[in-house]
Amino acid sequence: MMRKFLSLLTVVVLATSALVGCGNAGSETGSKAADSNAASTEETSKDSSESSADQIKIAVIRNLPSDDHTKQFLDGCKSEGESFGYKVDTFISNGDDAKFQELVAQQIQKDYDGLIISHGKAEYSTDMLKPALDKGMKVVTFDTAFKDGVVPEGITSTAQDDTALAKLSLDEIVAASKNKPAKVLKIWFGPGIPPLDRRDAIYKQYEAEGKIETVEFIGPSTLDDVQGEVSTRVAAVLPKYPEGTVDAMWGSWDEMAKGGNKALKEANRKDINLVSIDVSNQDINLMMEEGSIWSATAAVDPKLIGIVDTRLLAKKIKGEETPETYDLQASLIKRSQLKADTIMDTLKDVVEGWGQSDAFNEPWMDELRTKNGK
Numbered sequence: 001m002m003r004k005f006l007s008l009l010t011v012v013v014l015a016t017s018a019l020v021g022c023g024n025a026g027s028e029t030g031s032k033a034a035d036s037n038a039a040s041t042e043e044t045s046k047d048s049s050e051s052s053a054d055q056i057k058i059a060v061i062r063n064l065p066s067d068d069h070t071k072q073f074l075d076g077c078k079s080e081g082e083s084f085g086y087k088v089d090t091f092i093s094n095g096d097d098a099k100f101q102e103l104v105a106q107q108i109q110k111d112y113d114g115l116i117i118s119h120g121k122a123e124y125s126t127d128m129l130k131p132a133l134d135k136g137m138k139v140v141t142f143d144t145a146f147k148d149g150v151v152p153e154g155i156t157s158t159a160q161d162d163t164a165l166a167k168l169s170l171d172e173i174v175a176a177s178k179n180k181p182a183k184v185l186k187i188w189f190g191p192g193i194p195p196l197d198r199r200d201a202i203y204k205q206y207e208a209e210g211k212i213e214t215v216e217f218i219g220p221s222t223l224d225d226v227q228g229e230v231s232t233r234v235a236a237v238l239p240k241y242p243e244g245t246v247d248a249m250w251g252s253w254d255e256m257a258k259g260g261n262k263a264l265k266e267a268n269r270k271d272i273n274l275v276s277i278d279v280s281n282q283d284i285n286l287m288m289e290e291g292s293i294w295s296a297t298a299a300v301d302p303k304l305i306g307i308v309d310t311r312l313l314a315k316k317i318k319g320e321e322t323p324e325t326y327d328l329q330a331s332l333i334k335r336s337q338l339k340a341d342t343i344m345d346t347l348k349d350v351v352e353g354w355g356q357s358d359a360f361n362e363p364w365m366d367e368l369r370t371k372n373g374k
Contacts, residue, residue, distance in 0.1 A: 057087040058313060059107040060306075062118035063100040065223055066092055067255055068280030069302045072344065073142075076306020077116055083374035084314055084365060095223035097121060101128050114138035114313045116306075121145055121192060126152055138316035140309050145194040156312050156322045160300040162195050164330040165277045166202035168298035169250065172275050172332065174211050176295070177247035181213045185237075185249040185272070187230060187256045189219045199252050199277060215246055220256065230259030235267060243271045251276035254283050254297060261286055261294055269293070278302075279333055281344050287335045288342070295335050300328045301355040303344070311360040322360070329353070 060077045064070050074090045081088035091107070093100035101124060107115060108131050115132055117125075122145035129152065132139055139155045151157045174182050186203065190196045206212045216237050220229040234249075249264065249272055251257025257276035264272055270293055276283070279299035287294045305328055315322050337350045348354040 055085065055087055056113045056317060057089070057111065058114045058116065058310075059110070059112045060088065060090045060116040060118070061100065061103050061107060062090070062092045063095060063097065063121075064092065064119050065094045065226070065255075068282055069254070069278055072280070072302040073118065073306045076303035077310050078306075079303075080307040080310040081314075083372055084310075084368045085372050086314075088310075097124070104128055105131070108132045108135065108137065112137060113317050114140070116140050116142065116309050116313055117144055118142040119144060119193065121194075122147055122149075126150075129155065138313055140313045140316070140322075142305060142309055143193075143195045151324050156316070156324060156326065158305070158309055158312070158326045158328065159198075160195060160305065161327040161330045162198035163202055165298040165300070166199040166252075168330060168332040169275045169277050169296070170203065170206050170212065172296045172298075172334075173248040173250060173273065174206075176273055178244075179213075179247050181210050182247045183215050183245060184212045185234070185241075185246055185260070186214045186217045186252075187219060187234075187249060187260050188217065188252045189223070189226075189256065196252055203250070203252070215241060218260075220259075226253075226255045227259040227262070230256045231262040232259075234260050234263035238263065238267050238269060243269075246272050248273040248275055254278035254280060254299075257294070257297070258282065258286065261292075264293055279344070279347075284338060284342055284344070284347075288338050288340070292335065296332060298330055298332050300330050301344075301347070304328065304355050304357055308357060308359050311362075311365065314365065315360060315362065318364070320362075326359070328357070328359075 058081055060074060062070055062074065070092060078088045078090060091103045093103055100120070104117065114137055117129065117139065118141070120128060120141065125144050126147040129139055133152060133154050140158065141155060142158045144157060146152060173184060177183070188196060188200055190200060207214065218230065218233045218237065220226050249260050251260055251274065254276045257274060261274055264274065270291065272293060274294040276294070276297040277299065279297050283297060286292060308328060312322050312326070331351050331354055333347065333351055339350060342350060348356060
């Protein structure tokens with residue numbers, strides 16, 4: 001009899017333990033573990049409290065590596081969303097299209113009110129997001145292309161003004177070059193990444209107009225090690241071009257520009273001017289190094305992109321009207337403007353209008369910020 005009682009007691013204890021374990025797992029809202037082998041990252045607010053049933057929840061999913069630009073974009077989404085009292089979860093796929101689509105499909109199956117999607121490609125984005133729209137989820141995209149160039153009804157598609165970014169950077173190269181047309185080492189990756197494709201269209205326009213001449217086109221084969229691969233490839237071709245035969249290197253993305261900068265620095269090539277697109281704290285530090293040949297970059301504040309995208313999504317969730325597309329204004333940042341203490345957060349002190357926008361901000365958003373102490 002005692003043996004049967006003990007056996008019954010053991011079953012009850014084990015069952016109770018299992019239930020407790022399930023309860024803890026279900027209520028956990030801190031940082032979630034990422035699958036390092038799958039090259040994906042899931043980040044959630046470490047200090048967020050357990051979300052209430054009526055709390056608005058959004059997911060931000062980005063199809064790029066975890067570089068400075070990505071981190072700042074995600075920070076913009078999180079900080080703005082949390083200022084509204086939203087729960088914001090972020091995910092990255094490291095440029096793995098299959099993993100990206102899997103991450104999006106997983107979040108669509110959950111109870112999110114809205115999605116911010118970054119860097120989806122035309123061959124799958126339309127079909128990938130249809131289940132979200134069918135489910136009634138609100139969607140804002142950034143640098144995402146769609147089938148036949150048609151943005152699905154209900155989605156707001158945002159982008160940096162890539163035409164302006166390319167023109168600002170290329171005009172800087174043309175103005176500073178001794179040769180006419182300017183002799184350029186082109187650093188680019190594609191086709192297939194919408195912002196880089198748009199920048200390349202302007203580059204080709206400048207070629208056709210005789211403003212620039214490409215002496216060499218260099219790019220990484222994948223996005224796994226952009227800086228390292230570009231650095232190696234640039235270093236390999238530099239000996240072909242004696243001093244004075246190349247005016248500038250055009251880095252169509254700052255991650256690639258950093259690789260080019262490393263190769264130029266190691267080869268002591270002070271004769272080649274580096275001009276790029278996009279900016280980060282690391283870029284600023286490299287531009288300010290003594291003897292740096294990195295003279296300028298054209299950029300949009302990546303944190304501001306995340307902020308504006310989150311405002312658009314908030315308006316959609318509230319049922320307010322939003323545009324089909326929106327482009328964020330570009331700025332040119334020159335090395336000569338930077339000060340010893342300049343960082344991303346203080347660029348606004350040296351670049352007029354940097355990081356500031358009232359786009360899609362509403363009085364009710366200010367009320368939410370006040371309510372949440374933001």
